[in-house]
Amino acid sequence: MSTEAFEFQVEARQLLQLMIHSVYSDKDVFLRELVSNASDALDKLRLEKLWDDSLDADVSDLHIDLAVDPDARTLTVRDNGIGMSYDEVGRLIGTIANSGTAKFLQELREAKDAAGAEGLIGQFGVGFYASFMVADEVTLLTRRAGEDEGTRWTSRGEGTYTLTKVDDAPQGTSVTLHLKPADPENQLHDYVSRWKIKEIVKRYSDFITWPVRMAPEAAATPPEEGEETAPAAPETLNSMKALWARPRAEVTDDEYHELYKHIGRDWQDPLETIRLQAEGTFEYQALLFLPARAPHDLFTRDFTRGVQLYVKRVFIMDDCEALLPPYLRFVKGVVDAADLSLNVSREILQQDRHIEMMRRRLTKKVLSTVKDMAAKDQERYATFWREFGTALKEGLVTDAENRDAILAVASFASTHHDTELTTLQQYVERMKDGQEDVYYLTGESRQAIENSPHMEAFRDRGIEVLLLTDAVDEVWADAVGEYQGKKLRSVAKGQIDLDAEDDGASGDEREKRAEEYAGLLGWMKEQLDEDIKEVRLSSRLTVSPACVVSDAHDLTPALESMYRAMGQETPRAQRILELNPDHPLVQGLHRAHREREDHTGLAESAELLYGLAVLAEGGQPKEPARFVKLMTDRLERAL
Numbered sequence: 001m002s003t004e005a006f007e008f009q010v011e012a013r014q015l016l017q018l019m020i021h022s023v024y025s026d027k028d029v030f031l032r033e034l035v036s037n038a039s040d041a042l043d044k045l046r047l048e049k050l051w052d053d054s055l056d057a058d059v060s061d062l063h064i065d066l067a068v069d070p071d072a073r074t075l076t077v078r079d080n081g082i083g084m085s086y087d088e089v090g091r092l093i094g095t096i097a098n099s100g101t102a103k104f105l106q107e108l109r110e111a112k113d114a115a116g117a118e119g120l121i122g123q124f125g126v127g128f129y130a131s132f133m134v135a136d137e138v139t140l141l142t143r144r145a146g147e148d149e150g151t152r153w154t155s156r157g158e159g160t161y162t163l164t165k166v167d168d169a170p171q172g173t174s175v176t177l178h179l180k181p182a183d184p185e186n187q188l189h190d191y192v193s194r195w196k197i198k199e200i201v202k203r204y205s206d207f208i209t210w211p212v213r214m215a216p217e218a219a220a221t222p223p224e225e226g227e228e229t230a231p232a233a234p235e236t237l238n239s240m241k242a243l244w245a246r247p248r249a250e251v252t253d254d255e256y257h258e259l260y261k262h263i264g265r266d267w268q269d270p271l272e273t274i275r276l277q278a279e280g281t282f283e284y285q286a287l288l289f290l291p292a293r294a295p296h297d298l299f300t301r302d303f304t305r306g307v308q309l310y311v312k313r314v315f316i317m318d319d320c321e322a323l324l325p326p327y328l329r330f331v332k333g334v335v336d337a338a339d340l341s342l343n344v345s346r347e348i349l350q351q352d353r354h355i356e357m358m359r360r361r362l363t364k365k366v367l368s369t370v371k372d373m374a375a376k377d378q379e380r381y382a383t384f385w386r387e388f389g390t391a392l393k394e395g396l397v398t399d400a401e402n403r404d405a406i407l408a409v410a411s412f413a414s415t416h417h418d419t420e421l422t423t424l425q426q427y428v429e430r431m432k433d434g435q436e437d438v439y440y441l442t443g444e445s446r447q448a449i450e451n452s453p454h455m456e457a458f459r460d461r462g463i464e465v466l467l468l469t470d471a472v473d474e475v476w477a478d479a480v481g482e483y484q485g486k487k488l489r490s491v492a493k494g495q496i497d498l499d500a501e502d503d504g505a506s507g508d509e510r511e512k513r514a515e516e517y518a519g520l521l522g523w524m525k526e527q528l529d530e531d532i533k534e535v536r537l538s539s540r541l542t543v544s545p546a547c548v549v550s551d552a553h554d555l556t557p558a559l560e561s562m563y564r565a566m567g568q569e570t571p572r573a574q575r576i577l578e579l580n581p582d583h584p585l586v587q588g589l590h591r592a593h594r595e596r597e598d599h600t601g602l603a604e605s606a607e608l609l610y611g612l613a614v615l616a617e618g619g620q621p622k623e624p625a626r627f628v629k630l631m632t633d634r635l636e637r638a639l
């Protein structure tokens with residue numbers, strides 16, 4: 001049969017280079033990855049056969065075989081599972097579909113030292129390619145269940161691979177590693193050592209639900225002539241016991257962590273393990289994990305969720321979205337339900353009342369675990385919130401039932417501290433006498449928010465403001481509205497009257513001023529009529545001459561553009577221009593407006609002042625070129 005040569009996709013090539021020259025210290029994990037893939041292949045075949053009984057495949061003895069050949073220095077991992085077609089091999093093994101890969105490789109290039117690179121490899125996990133940490137050549141022979149023709153894939157990991165069509169491949173996949181030369185210092189850790197292989201399987205793959213077998217050692221002396229010897233039975237290396245079905249006290253943290261790595265495709269230990277058991281009319285066991293790091297594609301559309309569904313220890317489906325709400329999509333784990341049908345479909349699950357109850361219980365359990373973590377271990381909680389806080393905040397909008405539970409574990413940057421986050425509870429405890437509301441401001445970055453003119457009066461008076469920088473912040477703050485009876489108020493929205501909060505004494509003073517400025521305010525409103533619905537005096541400014549604010553219930557520009565980016569038609573909300581009557585520029589404008597008959601020259605000043613206010617909050621003047629020209633003319637004249 002003819003052999004075709006192919007090139008790896010660029011990302012795959014880069015990843016392989018990394019594996020060949022790997023600095024990753026725990027090379028044993030390559031075997032975990034291969035056994036993990038083999039186990040998935042067996043699950044898939046069992047399911048496919050369940051759905052389609054006419055599939056021409058043997059499912060009578062599904063298992064994984066390991067074989068070592070010390071003389072040839074090979075290790076083979078074989079499964080009789082689903083296998084791959086010729087096209088699938090090229091697509092699945094020659095390319096990397098994971099959308100986070102490019103970003104991962106970029107980070108890797110930037111990681112200066114070996115320790116940094118190792119950490120990143122550990123976080124990402126590289127599946128099948130991990131073989132090239134220990135092998136200088138890998139051959140994969142596979143035949144998809146139900147098909148006649150098999151495929152042989154070979155590669156030395158260096159840029160190219162070959163594909164050959166084969167007539168007589170057994171069903172499933174066998175991966176043969178030609179191991180790198182042995183390290184004479186470290187014989188015991190050579191992967192042709194049966195002892196070593198047993199130890200790795202026990203450590204990493206004990207819970208795999210299919211038997212992982214190893215053929216017995218070839219007899220040292222051939223049997224005597226005429227003597228009948230039954231071939232020694234292969235040894236099963238794993239206990240195959242589902243961890244969630246074993247008594248809690250029996251299972252070690254390490255065992256949980258290895259299960260997590262298998263289902264989470266992660267090389268790092270999880271941050272937290274959650275076990276839950278429900279008895280009664282609808283029995284189930286759940287074993288959930290909070291990862292230590294957010295995957296790169298958590299906020300992409302094609303992110304798949306991590307909870308697997310089993311029915312009485314039998315794997316049913318991956319990424320079961322009915323088991324947890326979308327904002328907990330980062331949670332990995334297993335749910336084993338006793339009373340579901342083996343061929344239950346996603347559609348049925350979505351409507352099942354018991355599943356709905358299970359989802360509510362699991363959701364509450366995850367949130368209460370986070371709460372405990374916050375109470376007991378601040379550092380771990382901080383890691384969790386850094387990685388998953390943004391996702392969790394989506395729940396404030398979508399899950400009204402658990403809103404309070406999410407608010408209780410949420411924390412935010414605040415003007416109270418440069419680096420430490422605060423909870424809403426802590427904010428409320430620090431509120432000044434007379435302060436009625438919880439203040440926040442949203443923006444691109446902490447720095448941009450802190451320098452925004454809207455913050456001036458708050459800074460002056462030492463009133464704490466939450467600094468919110470995630471896109472979802474504006475949405476949830478709007479949706480939630482209040483916390484413990486205190487309104488959540490954006491300092492860039494609506495009327496802010498801090499004086500009233502102080503003592504209420506200066507009310508008359510302000511009214512007098514507003515009357516005095518009425519002429520200017522009215523005239524400016526006419527000038528800026530297209531963009532601005534009101535011009536008024538401000539009580540939030542102390543340094544800047546002007547700022548733009550939104551009405552309490554209007555969308556802010558950031559939200560508007562977010563909705564537009566999502567393809568939603570959104571009318572442009574007109575905003576409000578606020579002037580600082582204590583600023584010399586505003587006072588000068590006021591004087592000129594009063595004294596001059598002809599206001600044409602002043603119109604440009606009004607336009608400039610408005611443009612400056614937009615710039616100050618991080619926005620862009622409507623016609624930047626025109627703004628620059630007006631500004632340049634002014635500067636020129638001032639020289």
Ligand code: ADP
Nearest residue numbers: 037038041083084092093126127128129173265
């Ligand atoms: P991952 O397992 O994380 O998807 P891998 O690089 O390990 O990444 O594998 C890529 C894909 O190749 C798998 O998703 C699977 O579709 C296919 N594959 C790997 N090993 C096997 C196997 N033993 N049998 C069938 N398909 C396999």
